Amino acid sequence: MDKSYITIKDLSKKFNENKIIDNLSIEIDKGDLVKISGRNGSGKTTFLKILSQLYTFDEGNIFIKGQPINKNSYLKSIISYCSSDSIFYKDLSVKNNIIFYFNILGESNPKDFYEKNNNFLEINTFEEKFPEELSNGQKKRMNLFRTLIPSFEIYLLDEPELGLDSDSLEILNQKLVKINNLEKTIFFSTHNLSSLDIYNNFKKEILL
Amino acid sequence: MRNFLNILQIIKIIVLKDFVEEIKSKEILISIISYSTLVLVVVATTSYINNSIEIFSTIFWISLSFSVILGINKSMSKEFENNGLEMLLTSPIGFEIVIMSKAITNFILISISSAIILLFNNIILNYDLYDLEFIFLVLIVNFGFSIIGTITYLLFSKARGKEILSPLLFIPLVSPLLMGGSLTSVQIMNNNLEGYAWYGLIIAYDIIFLLIGVFISNLIFQE
Numbered sequence: 001m002d003k004s005y006i007t008i009k010d011l012s013k014k015f016n017e018n019k020i021i022d023n024l025s026i027e028i029d030k031g032d033l034v035k036i037s038g039r040n041g042s043g044k045t046t047f048l049k050i051l052s053q054l055y056t057f058d059e060g061n062i063f064i065k066g067q068p069i070n071k072n073s074y075l076k077s078i079i080s081y082c083s084s085d086s087i088f089y090k091d092l093s094v095k096n097n098i099i100f101y102f103n104i105l106g107e108s109n110p111k112d113f114y115e116k117n118n119n120f121l122e123i124n125t126f127e128e129k130f131p132e133e134l135s136n137g138q139k140k141r142m143n144l145f146r147t148l149i150p151s152f153e154i155y156l157l158d159e160p161e162l163g164l165d166s167d168s169l170e171i172l173n174q175k176l177v178k179i180n181n182l183e184k185t186i187f188f189s190t191h192n193l194s195s196l197d198i199y200n201n202f203k204k205e206i207l208l
Numbered sequence: 209m210r211n212f213l214n215i216l217q218i219i220k221i222i223v224l225k226d227f228v229e230e231i232k233s234k235e236i237l238i239s240i241i242s243y244s245t246l247v248l249v250v251v252a253t254t255s256y257i258n259n260s261i262e263i264f265s266t267i268f269w270i271s272l273s274f275s276v277i278l279g280i281n282k283s284m285s286k287e288f289e290n291n292g293l294e295m296l297l298t299s300p301i302g303f304e305i306v307i308m309s310k311a312i313t314n315f316i317l318i319s320i321s322s323a324i325i326l327l328f329n330n331i332i333l334n335y336d337l338y339d340l341e342f343i344f345l346v347l348i349v350n351f352g353f354s355i356i357g358t359i360t361y362l363l364f365s366k367a368r369g370k371e372i373l374s375p376l377l378f379i380p381l382v383s384p385l386l387m388g389g390s391l392t393s394v395q396i397m398n399n400n401l402e403g404y405a406w407y408g409l410i411i412a413y414d415i416i417f418l419l420i421g422v423f424i425s426n427l428i429f430q431e
Contacts, residue, residue: 049431052298053297053298053430054294054297054298054430054431055430055431056430056431071426073300073301073302074300076298076299076300077300079298081294081298083291083294085291086290086291087290087291087292087294087295088290088292089225089229089286089290089292089295090286090289090290091228091229091230091232091233091286092225092228092229092232096225096228100221100225100295101295101299103221104218104221104222104295104296104299104301105299105300106300131290146295
């Protein structure tokens with residue numbers, strides 16, 4: 001059994017014959033802030049999708065809390081993945097999209113949980129709208145709300161600052177500081193380190 | 209037992225989500241009902257066909273199966289538009305539950321459409337098909353349509369020509385259901401039902417494909 005919180009050993013992933021991730025090994029401790037860097041197409045999103053179990057990998061091993069990540073429902077329940085794309089059902093309102101997600105996460109009272117937190121990123125100002133009526137920044141806020149408000153142990157954030165205005169960036173920064181102070185592990189990919197203050201405190205870096 | 213109740217609860221949540229979406233868009237019901245009704249109206253206007261129970265029965269099942277393709281494609285494509293499916297795949301629920309939930313949604317929507325199509329049959333062609341044996345037959349065939357349609361759509365979901373490839377596989381796979389449905393409905397309409405062998409075969413066929421869906425769910429969803 002590995003002692004570290006997350007152990008990645010000789011991880012490789014290829015699409016067709018194109019090797020995206022090649023023999024990546026790293027150990028991550030609980031509460032680490034991990035920066036994932038690399039050029040466009042270097043495999044940052046692929047790496048995050050592997051950790052979220054959306055993608056499988058070809059070689060190597062990943063253990064989180066000593067458990068292999070392959071088809072592991074428990075690990076899914078402790079990992080939050082915030083994609084750089086907007087994820088939503090177009091025929092559900094913003095509020096219903098979020099409540100639906102809280103529901104399948106197993107929140108005991110998803111509506112109340114939503115109502116208690118709906119001032120985060122000022123989601124309540126456009127909660128009755130449908131996602132296709134929103135700007136890109138508002139869609140991003142909806143995704144961040146959905147993935148940051150419930151309590152997880154590991155957060156995978158794929159360019160979370162993209163499309164946000166300065167006020168929202170400040171709120172996001174405060175939220176991530178709060179999450180990190182609770183000893184939660186955060187992985188983030190970004191091309192702009194100066195966009196969020198917390199980015200400068202990263203403890204480990206994965207260069208792809 | 210608690211696990212089983214949890215699974216039922218998750219299926220209920222996903223099916224309800226699909227219904228809230230359908231109440232807003234009405235795309236699935238409209239596509240199934242309008243296509244089937246159009247075919248029936250065309251049949252009704254050709255009076256010599258109108259008198260043949262055999263031909264009516266065949267046309268009913270063929271029109272239903274083709275319109276079901278439209279409905280299931282619409283229903284499944286909603287999961288892929290804007291990556292909504294990612295919400296389900298990153299949450300702590302099994303992939304097999306996603307397939308079962310979508311199949312149940314499709315089954316309920318197809319069954320509602322079938323009830324309305326049968327009502328139109330009653331009005332347009334003057335065939336009274338509100339008979340318990342016929343309704344049960346329609347339900348078990350519909351379940352087969354929905355599980356096979358869900359699987360075939362998902363199998364080709366990452367292919368460029370999925371709207372064409374999925375029906376190409378769907379139609380041959382539902383042929384036994386169409387044969388059973390068509391032959392048995394002729395017998396029912398003639399008040400001459402010769403046993404329940406087809407019912408058993410159709411139910412067995414449904415169960416086989418339900419199990420196939422559960423077993424291949426990991427292959428379908430993981431990249």
